[in-house]
Amino acid sequence: MTTRSEPSILHLDLDAFFAAVEQRDKPSLRGRPVIVGGLGPRGVVSTASYEARVFGVRSAMPMSEARARCRHAAFLARRFDAYRKVSTVVMDQLRALSPLVEPLSLDEAFVDLAAGEHPDLSPGGVRAVGERLRTTIHARTRITASVGAASSKTLAKIASEQAKPDGLMVIEPGTELDVLHPLGVRALPGVGPATAARVARLGVRTVGDLARIAEGELVDLLGEAHGRSLFRLAHGLDGRAVSSDRASKSISVEDTFDRDITDRALLAGLTRRLAEKVADRLVRSGHSARTITLKVRLHDFTTLSRSATLPGPTDDARSISRLAVQLLDEVDTAGGIRLLGVGVSGLSDWVQDDLFSAAEGSEQPPTDDADDADEGDEGDEGDDAGDLDAAVHSAGRWVPGMDVVHARLGPGWVWGSGLGRVTVRFETADTPPGPVRTFAADDPELSGVSHLQEAD
Incomplete structure (x- = not known):
């Protein structure tokens, strides 16, 4: 099997x-x-x-x-x-x-x-x-x-x-099918709500039910690749190897906004900020990338992606930002944007700088790889969301859970904040539950000590 x-x-x-x-x-x-x-x-x-x-x-x-x-x-x-x-x-x-x-x-x-x-x-x-x-x-x-x-x-x-x-x-x-077949069909990789609903038309609820469906019938219903893959998985056939080079195939950063944004200048500025964060992560990881992708979730939850591929890999923030903003120009933002993301893929461990210095004045556009809508989950994000620690401090905002240190009372974490005050519980992993104290939000003796990362 x-x-x-x-x-x-x-x-x-x-x-x-x-x-x-x-x-x-x-x-x-x-x-x-x-x-x-x-x-x-x-x-x-x-x-x-x-x-x-x-x-x-x-x-x-x-x-x-x-x-x-x-x-x-x-x-x-x-x-x-x-x-x-x-x-x-x-x-x-x-x-x-x-x-x-x-x-x-x-x-x-x-x-x-x-x-x-x-x-x-x-x-x-x-x-x-x-x-x-x-x-x-x-x-x-x-x-x-x-x-x-x-x-x-x-x-x-x-x-x-x-x-x-x-x-x-x-x-x-020898016991694989005894474990596998009683499970709901969504236990199999590649079976989400849409696929589960489609196979339910055939009376499929469990993996065992799926295993009783002929391979050709699954191919007709789900397509060649997906149908054959699920047929094999339902019979316990999975020869996929463990791959140690899976990591770092792409890097992405995204933000979800508290209100829909329609201002194109603001959206362009946010896109540049996200692109700069992606470029920084590329540099720190020792990679460069050829493909830049812009992800946009509209006011009605429709999710769009726009991608373009450069003639060679780069880790230059200006190149990534410029292309990401160009991709934004292709999106109708009149109804409002609730989520914005920038990602890169096609990673390499080298950079061909001369291609980009030449491309600065070139009229030849990068190749357009995708112009598709998808059904992204509301919680979808890269392994890292954007690092907003600098924004938190510049706004004088203390976020619940973030680590802080007080000059006299030592380390703790933000319990809550508002109305110009911040409440801190002074405890760490190695102490008993600690006391709670409230300070003015601009108390000079209180400072943040972590790089908080938040996308929503």
């Missing part, structure tokens, strides 16, 4: 990751509902703690709905610096197991144990590896992880989902 005879593909997923880091670093929030995400009127939930999930709060839910469902939760902005530090520790532990690690996000990755030095890849041996990994990660980060292992990537991910939270599941070879 699968290409392997041992459960040597491991999938790790950190439990309620952003919220778990916040509860670790803020002792007063341990055991309480915590919701992390965009705090503006159009913000969406990035992560909800398990205490908040009891009330029906889920990732990608509008923050307004999350507040209605769980009013007593702590609502916090995201701290990507803190999350990256934990992620780095975890990924280092995974790379100690095998040179083949495929990160999917800050908190999730596949590992090919067969590429590492593991003499025993029997179900028992793999289980021992998984338990040691979970123990080590918790000891070093104080964050829990769920781990699944199986003979394919699909089954390994399903195993980690079933092990949540803070568990381990190894699917033994």
Whole structure:
């Protein structure tokens, strides 16, 4: 059924990751509902703690709905610096197991144990590896992880989902279909709401139902590639390899606005700012890019993308900004823009500068690669949202959850702010729950210490 005879593909997923880091670093929030995400009127939930999930709060839910469902939760902005530090520790532990690690996000990755030095890849041996990994990660980060292992990537991910939270599941070879077929069809990769609705016309509710549909019928319904892929997955056939070069195929930054923006000059300025952030990340990562993409979500939630490809790779902020603004000129903004994003792809580790100095005065436009509408999720974003820490401070805005330090009272975090005041709870991951104090928002003894990143 699968290409392997041992459960040597491991999938790790950190439990309620952003919220778990916040509860670790803020002792007063341990055991309480915590919701992390965009705090503006159009913000969406990035992560909800398990205490908040009891009330029906889920990732990608509008923050307004999350507040209605769980009013007593702590609502916090995201701290990507803190999350990256934990992620780095975890990924280092995974790379100690095998040179083949495929990160999917800050908190999730596949590992090919067969590429590492593991003499025993029997179900028992793999289980021992998984338990040691979970123990080590918790000891070093104080964050829990769920781990699944199986003979394919699909089954390994399903195993980690079933092990949540803070568990381990190894699917033994030969039992894959016993685990797979009772599951809802959306457990398979590539099956979202639209595909699930289409196969439901054939009476398909579970993966087992899908496995009983002829391959040709699925191809007729879903198209050649998608139909054949789902047919194979429904029968436990997944030969996809763990790929260690998955990371850094693209870089993107986006912002969701509290109100629809129609002013083209303002939109152009925001586009340039996003493009500069993308260019900065390119430089810091040692990459350059050929394709620049502008993402726009209109007032009616229609999402458009416009892409163009340059004659050679660049990491120059001016080139990226200029092209991104040109792409913006192709979009009708009269009805208002609620989200704006700039991304780059086609990454290289070299820059051909002379192409761009020549292109400055060239009348030949870059090639247009895409002009498509898509159905983006409201919470869709790159691995990094835009770093708004400078904007937070320049506006005198103290965002709930952000790290601060007081000259006399030491480190803490913003509990809340408004009416020219900011309330801080003074505690850290290594202290008991601390006292709460309120200061003037412009108190010279209080300063922020983190680079807060927020897109919504």
